[in-house]
Structures are given as C-alpha cells and as structure tokens.
Amino acid sequence: MNTSPSSSPSSMRRSESSRRATLDAALDLCTERGYGRVTIEAIAARAGVSKKTIYRWWPSKSAVLLEAFTEMLVTATPFTDTGDIAEDLRTHISGAVAVLAVPPFGPAYAGILSEVHHDDELAETVRTQLIEPRVQEAVDRLRSAQTQGQIPPDADLHLAVEMLYGPVYYRHLLRKPMQDEAAVAKLVDHVLRSLGAAAG
Amino acid sequence: MNTSPSSSPSSMRRSESSRRATLDAALDLCTERGYGRVTIEAIAARAGVSKKTIYRWWPSKSAVLLEAFTEMLVTATPFTDTGDIAEDLRTHISGAVAVLAVPPFGPAYAGILSEVHHDDELAETVRTQLIEPRVQEAVDRLRSAQTQGQIPPDADLHLAVEMLYGPVYYRHLLRKPMQDEAAVAKLVDHVLRSLGAAAG
Amino acid sequence: MNTSPSSSPSSMRRSESSRRATLDAALDLCTERGYGRVTIEAIAARAGVSKKTIYRWWPSKSAVLLEAFTEMLVTATPFTDTGDIAEDLRTHISGAVAVLAVPPFGPAYAGILSEVHHDDELAETVRTQLIEPRVQEAVDRLRSAQTQGQIPPDADLHLAVEMLYGPVYYRHLLRKPMQDEAAVAKLVDHVLRSLGAAAG
C-alpha cells in the first residue's frame, strides 16, 4: 500500500507541517465558500504556504481535496461482520451517508466527482484509492454471506453493490440526501430481496 | 408547461437566431474540448454573439448547456406502454444510457451535475425541468403496472425509480457506463424482483 | 451665423423638449460625476430620451457638452468699453475666470479641451464657435485702445491676447485656478506693460 497517495518529487525532506496546513486550509475553505470557490491561490494564502509548494506535491486542487477527503473516509466507514448481512450493510451505507452529510465532505466529494469527467488522472485515483477498496470490502462481505447461505450462490454481487451505492450517489448529487436510517434500511432490504435472499 | 425555460428580461424582442447559435455553439464546444474547457467567451465567439447577450438570457454557462441538453433529452427518452412493464423500463433506461453515451451529452450532463452543488438556482432548474418530469413518467408507468397486478400494491415506486436511475448515475459519474442492453435488462429485473414482482 | 450649432438631419420636426432635456441632463451629470464619467447612456437615461435621438443630433458627448457650455458662456463674458483698457481687460478676464470656477463649467470645459486633440471636428467647432469670437472681441477692444494712444501702434495684439488667456488656461488645466481679482489685475498690468503701454 502506498502511504503517500500524492505524488512526484518523493522526498523525506518534505515538510509535514506544510502538507497538514494545506489540507486543513483546503477543507476549511471548502466549508466556508463551497468547492467551486476554492482556489489554489486561496489555499496557499490561508495555509501560509507558497503556491509552488502546492504545485510541487499535488497536480490540482481536486487532488488536494481528494487526499483530505480520503484521510477522513478511511476511518468513517469501517466494515463489520456481525453475522447478519443486512445489519452490516445498513451500518456501512449509513456511515457513507453520514460522512456525506457533514460539511465539508459532502460538497467536497461532489466537487471532486465533478472533475472526474475531465481529469483522467483524478478519475484513476478516485477509482483505485476510493471506490474500489470500498466496493471490494462490500463484495467480500456479501461473498461471506453467500457462503453462509444468506444469499443465493448465483447472485451478482457487483450489481448488488451498485444498487446500494447508486441511489446514495444519485441522491447526493441531486442534493436530496437520504434522510434517515429507515430509508437506508429499506434500500438494503430491497437490494437483498432483489438478489433472492430471504427477506430482512 | 413553461415554454421559455430561460430567464429574466422576458421579451418578444429576443432574437431567436442568437439563442439557437448560442446553444449550438455551446454543444459543439462541449464536444470538442469537454465541459470544463467551455467558456462563455468561447461560446460567444463561436456563435457570433456578444457575451452581453448570453449574460442577458442565462445566468451561467451550465444554464446554457442545461437548456441545450434538456431540448435533446425530451425527445430521446420517451415513455412507452406496451403492457409489459419490464420491457418498457428497459426501453426507457436504455434510452437514457444511450443519450449519456453520445458526446457531448454525457460529458455535458456530468458537468452540469458538477455545478449543482454550488449553484442553488441551477439545482432547482435541474430538478424541476429535468429530473422530476422524468421521474414522474417512470412512477406513472409503474403505477399503471401496479393496477394491472404486475407489481404488488404496497411497492415503493419512488424507491424503485431511484434504484433504476441510481446505478446509471453512479456509473456515469465514475466513467464506467453501462455496457450493453443485457446489463440494463439485468438491472431492471433486479429492481422489479426487489419490489416483489413476478420474475422477468 | 448658424443658429443651430448642432448638426445633420436639419428638420423643423425636431423636438425642442428632447434637445433641452439632453443638454440639461448632460450638465447635471457633469456636475455630479465629472466630465469623464458622463456617458451618452447616462445622459439618455437621465433625460428620458433615446440614445438614437442623441446620436441623430450630436456626433459625440463632447459636442453635447460644448453646445450646453457655449449657451452659457455667451452671456457670461461680455466686453465693455469704459475707455480704460486695463479696467475692461480685467473685467473680461475676471469673467472668464469666474465661469471656469463654477461647476460644472470649469470641468466641462477642461473635458472638452481634452478631446480637441483627437477630434478634428470638435477642434474646429471649439475654435470657430468659442475661441475666435472671444479673441476677436479682445483684439477689437485692444485696437480701439491703440487708436486712443493707450497702446503703441506697433503692438502685437494677438500675442497680447495669448499672454492674457494663456496663463488662465495654464492654471485651469493644472487645477490651480487664478485666486482673486488682484492676480488678474497683476496679469493685465504685466501684459499691457509688455506691449509698451504706460503703466496701469
């Protein structure tokens, strides 16, 4: 695992304090003015860091925010195995919904996704650093439920994950986030039922 | 139905030719350079229209592209009623997937969504002009299937629509669009089954 | 003599009320915001007159202000003949200084002069309508003094006029206007002495 998701000059002489100040300033600005109004210029000014330093270590402002965002997400949506697949999916999805509900993470993530379409490198990073690990965890948990007979052996687990995350993204992007635990539970139930599982 | 989706001064003296040239130029530029590199400046130059005129009738570049995009979408994803709900949902979702697959509409829509999070007015327009009419059509069709007994009477139709559109959006935003008709069919089957419908 | 110093279509159907409203609005705006910030746009709005109408009758905003300014000046600096040339010159120059000291005339005139250098037509109008009549009056009065023996017969009267007006313009343009009657009197004395006249 690459412990430094950001990039090039690769040096031990990198200033950790500059890195921290940059990430913090970026999140603060994102909270205050929204993703679209965050600029490298402003991050540098706020962090007391030179623009050059930012450009040395990150390719774009979305990369900065992505790093800050990822740091957060890793700890926020753990995957548990209580033996009850429905319970565990509810916990996981609720965690994701909760993170998106807390400024600045929701807007920041929407902003990052907004640039995925015209930034190939960013798209790659989002997929490999953020999406795939999470999807893999979900698939793994589903597969374990499968071996325990809670889910039919021929179920399409990747489709299931998409049916779980899809509505979450859909609502987040249209700014009508999932309201409560009940909505999440209902979604999880439907997805499990669509796989042919016994009702939750 | 609002016949003039764009905005303020409201006048009969508005030049239709300027409006057309603007929308066309916007889409062309979106194809050529991608949403992120479209600028009002460039649209104006390409359309042979003054920036002032654009600013007079639209609040932002996303509003311009949204209008162009909406014009297209209205005719591209009609709702049919063949009596077979699975068939009709497949047709509709496939239409949406197909539109998103054709440049410049896919990138344009991703770009528009990307600004929904920091542009309240745009968000409102997207929801009322674009999303809700389409969702309503889908819900209507599902309800009709419900009265015909193809779907249980207590099914949550709005959730169903979200489970259909959700993965489409999810994949579009992560740039892994639905590959083929089979994938769409599988999704539709799962959603219907999650509602407790008889298998497709 | 051309009674309508402004220009082209020459019609009896011209609206006098529009003309008045335009000139008044122009002077008002000149007082309020200074010559540089007067615009045709603003004059039209203030006067309740269409831009087209202004462009129909005047070639530029300086032409508008020049017409308004000239109307005023005609009556403000009369030439008297008390028999005492020094007295009469003092009266005349003091009149000119006084007009320039009253907003909006001073700034307006400075503004008009400022465009003389890149507007040939305006330059011509300023010279023939404004400067030359006034210079001629001064020369005439000096000549009359000459025939009365108050000034030597070989004196260069045009140079004298320039030595009188020169410092007035010089100070006006550098925004250090003549302070008082005494300064004017001193100037007149010096000019007369430079001509070889008996001391005032």
Added chain:
Amino acid sequence: MNTSPSSSPSSMRRSESSRRATLDAALDLCTERGYGRVTIEAIAARAGVSKKTIYRWWPSKSAVLLEAFTEMLVTATPFTDTGDIAEDLRTHISGAVAVLAVPPFGPAYAGILSEVHHDDELAETVRTQLIEPRVQEAVDRLRSAQTQGQIPPDADLHLAVEMLYGPVYYRHLLRKPMQDEAAVAKLVDHVLRSLGAAAG
C-alpha cells in the same frame, strides 16, 4: 529626487524589461492611433506583457504615458546659463515647444492633461514630477538674472514663468502650436519687458 517615479509594491524583483516594453509600446501606440485610442489591453498585447503587470505598477494608462513622457522631457529641456537670460529662456521654451511638436509627445501630453481634471492622483503626479521641477528651474534661472541686475529686484518671477508657459500650453491645447523660433523669441522679449527688464 525620487528614483522610482512609478508606484506601489516597490520591489527589487520588478522586471525592468517589462517596464521598458510597456513604456515603449505605449508611446508607439500613441503615435499610431492617438492618445484616445490607446488602451491598456493594446499596450499589454503589444509589449508582450500581462495586463496584471501594468496594473501592478501603474494606476492608469495616463500614468504609463506620463512616465514615458517625463523620461523624455527631462533630457529635452535642460536649463543653461549662458549669462544672457533672454537667450537661455528662448532655448528652454524652444525645447519644450520642440518636444510637443514631435509625435507622440505632443498628443500624449495633451491626453495626460485631459485626465488631470478627473484624476486627483494623476494631477498630483503631473504637478510634482513634471511641472514644479521645471518651473523651479526657470524661477532659479530668473533669480540668478535678477541678482545680476538683468531683471528688477521686485519682479514676480512665478508670474513670469506662467506668462512664458501659458501661451505655449494655450496654443498646444488648441492645436495651433508655436510656429518658429521667432515667435518664441517675441514671447520671451515681451515677458522680460513686462517685468521691467531692459529690452532684449
């Protein structure tokens, strides 16, 4: 003496080559299209300099041209002391007339003066950087003549300077520049005579 006539950030890091290119481009454009048609936009384009850089160092286009003009004038109108005050004044005034006769300096200066009336900062700069040093030189030279008895001890030297420069400005602004050395000589003679000096 202020070695950096232009303004604010005051830095050693300023690019001299940008400064030169800007001043040169400004004068060139002034020659080609006249003061009124010179724009910051065009200066920047011609000089290969960014607009930001111009705005960083000068408050307005007149300030740019003033700096260029001042550089020229300093060397063009030196003050000599041949012992003959009339001779020296003729030399000085002829120098000023000559500079104004050479495009782009005459039109540039008229343009600058044209903005003195609605630009307080510019007015201050023109007075302190351009006018007063020159006036002071003239007054000094006149005072030296005074101590040598060429001019009466009670003569008003500042008035004399105004009588010299006044007609030059007057004629320049009305675009009837002094024609020749003889005209300048005549003016100088009259001014000296007005002071009570012995005839030239």
Added chain:
DNA sequence: ATCTAAGCGAGACGGTACGTCAAGTCTTACC
C-alpha cells in the same frame, strides 16, 4: 562542522476568462 542541494515563503510574471460597462447600430411600436 561545514558544505550544498532540496524544500520552502514570497510574489512577479505571461496568460485566459471573468462579469460589467458603454459605444454606436438597428428594430419595433407609438404618435
């Protein structure tokens, strides 16, 4: 223990686009 090369802050630079303003032209409807 001192070189020395890197990272660093600061910020000037050439650019692109922004959103606004006014210029001057043109069209529509009124009188």
Added chain:
DNA sequence: GGTAAGACTTGACGTACCGTCTCGCTTAGAT
C-alpha cells in the same frame, strides 16, 4: 418621420486565478 425603448455586436475595462518562474532563507544529509 421623429421618438422612447431596448436588444444587438463590439471591444475595453479592471479583477481573479492559473501555472511557471526566480529570488533569498532555512535546513538536513553527506562530506
């Protein structure tokens, strides 16, 4: 036909950020 209203193209405004580029400075690793 002159007029008020106002949409239109053009082009400049002054500002904000972009990403690149010196500058000196500090600072850690290698000499």
